[in-house]
Amino acid sequence: MHIELSRHSSTKLYSQIAVTLGDRIRSGLLTPGTKLPSVRNLSAQLSVSQVTVSKAYAELESEGLIACSQGKGCYVSAGAGKDQTGDEADLSWQLSLMDYLPRAQLWHHFNHVLPARYQFHKAAIQEELLPTREIVANAYKMLSDDPALMANYGSFSGDFGLRKALASVLNGSGMSVTAENLLITSGAQQGIDLVARTFVGPGDVVYMEAPSYTGAIDVFASRGAKIIMVPMDEEGMRVDMLTKLCDLNPPKLIYCIPAFHNPTGVTMSVRRRRQLVDLAQSYHCLIVEDDPFSSLYFNEPPPHPIKCHDQAGHVIYIRSYSKTLAPGCRIACMAAHGSVLSRLIAAKSTTDLGSPMMTQKALQPFIETRLEQHMEQLRTVLRRRLQLALTVLRKHAPAELSWNVPEGGLNLWLKLPAYADPVSLERRAEQAGVSFLPGGVCYAGEADSRHIRVSFTYPAEDKLQEGLKLLCSLIAESRTASPERKPVL
The missing domain is CATH 3.90.1150.10 (Aspartate Aminotransferase, domain 1)
Known part of the structure; x- marks a missing residue:
């Protein structure tokens, strides 16, 4: 179990320990009944005093996340996280295995939630x-007509025909991209992960809206990033506050959801979108524009994507088609330019050798003819x-x-x-x-x-x-x- 401590942070060490363990407990990574490392062992592992660990455990106990008993140690409380599976084997030795998952709220709340009416x-x-029947029919026809597609690897960047179709869709929203500027990923989540694994390392500053998408927080936290959350108002992220924060903590990356924000539903104004691009140019940092919802407007379309204002390759644009077409296909595209795109493609190649051809080919005819x-x-x-x-x-x-x-x-x-x-x-x-x-x-x-x-x-x-x-x-x-x-x- 890895706990990243910033010894130069204004946040006390015991509080950093408590936050990390608390996130693991709430995510279900530490299940009820799990025995935590002893104060002596954890203090030695983290090179901190036993008093520091004791304060961290006391803070967790005050929140009801753990229960401590003299002579027995500290255990995750029965009401924290999710219930155990019923396996009675002693698996406490597994805590000695080092991992780098500070939190997993996406997994906890979506894959393991109890069935609800x-x-x-x-x-x-x-x-x-969703048009799943039509997409399945496309897949069946494609495999029947050309079964050899399943016998070969596709391009690391994704099928060229699908990228060309998606470039046409994106250009319809005000962008100027070609198939060569796009990378197909297995959903937006993989796109976010590729950006993080390529450009974010321990201690790098990542700015996000407060609140923000749970899955993105999980990804950046797993990279050891210093996540700073910026308040929002009716125009989206407070760029005035972001600017002041950047003077103290220069950004490596700014992540945002400008259209019908998840979870608040707020749409970022055109003024703020332009200000973000100006700020990224000033600090030579990246903007990750996550755009799963812009086509789901109820009255008027939202403003053009931030990527439309990007002239120097600062914006990585991600659009998912999983939610609106077929979640099981896991298809999204990323638009980027220059060496940023090349490095993302290289990262993609080491991840899965390219997204599955069958799902790409199944979606292509629908996107070309029936999407709008x-x-x-x-x-x-x-x-x-x-x-x-x-x-x-x-x-x-x-x-x-x-x-x-x-x-x-x-x-x-x-x-x-x-x-x-x-x-x-x-x-x-x-x-x-x-x-x-x-x-x-x-x-x-x-x-x-x-x-x-x-x-x-x-x-x-x-x-x-x-x-x-x-x-x-x-x-x-x-x-x-x-x-x-x-x-x-």
Whole structure:
């Protein structure tokens, strides 16, 4: 178990230890009942005093994440993370294996969440709304007509025909790219990981919006980056605050989701987009523009991507087609220029020798002929579901619950009343068959948030209305559900 300590940071060492262990516990990497290293052993491993480790353990115990007993040691509390699998074998020796996963919230909240009747935790689209049958038919025809495709490796950059089709789509949104400027990846998540593994190392400064996409935080944290989160307002990331922070901590990379931001739904203004490019030029750093939602607008399209303002190759643009077409195909593209692109392709080649040809070829004809028609139909349905969700909230939500109305995307970002404890609410919601994403996992190093993210696009319309009514009642009941806990401020 690796714990990266910054001995020149203003954050106390014991607090750094507590944050790292706390993230592992909340992510489920340290399961309930796991015995933590002794104070003596961990202090020797980290070259810190035993007092420092004792303070870290005391902080974790005060948060209810671990329980310590004189003479027995410290164990992960039963209520922290997820329950154990039932395997009674003693696997405590595994903690002696060094790993470099400081947190895994994406895995914890999406792959191991208990089945729920009302699934609001997934930023996804209901299966029935996706063109999967047509894509499967394309794959079958492609394999029947040319089975030799399965006998050869594809290009590390991705199939040229698909890249050409995607370049045409991106140019329709204001960009100027060719097939040679694109790299196909296995979803946007792989794209983010390729950027991190290529350009981010221990101690490098990565700026992100506060809050931000959980999966990106996990990736940059695993590289040992110093993640600094920048507050947002109605125009997106506060570039004025970012500029002041950059004077103290020069950036290696700025990660943002400018269109229908995940999780808040906010869209970055044109002014802020241009300011970001100017700032990147000043500091010779990279901007990673993650764009999974820009085509899912409900009224007017969002502004042109940040990449459109980039003249010197500072922006790496990522657009995923997993959510809107076929999550099982795991297809996204990255647009970059110069040696930045070359290095990303080299990183991709060492990862998987190129994305699978079958899924690329299956998606190509749909993207060439049916993409825009499908997106128009999808926008109509999702706009109606947003209105359904807002109608339920306006009628049934407690007066203290608030939210912003997004202009596109998949999510609602709800601000809980002061009396509602997110941890208790999540536990009671899970028991009632309702799942949501706790806002705390959308921050780096912060355990609590008075927000939760609710996706209104994955459940069917009847489940959407039923589930939101139930969630509203659970939030209202929070006033008396956990009187022993202090409100989260």
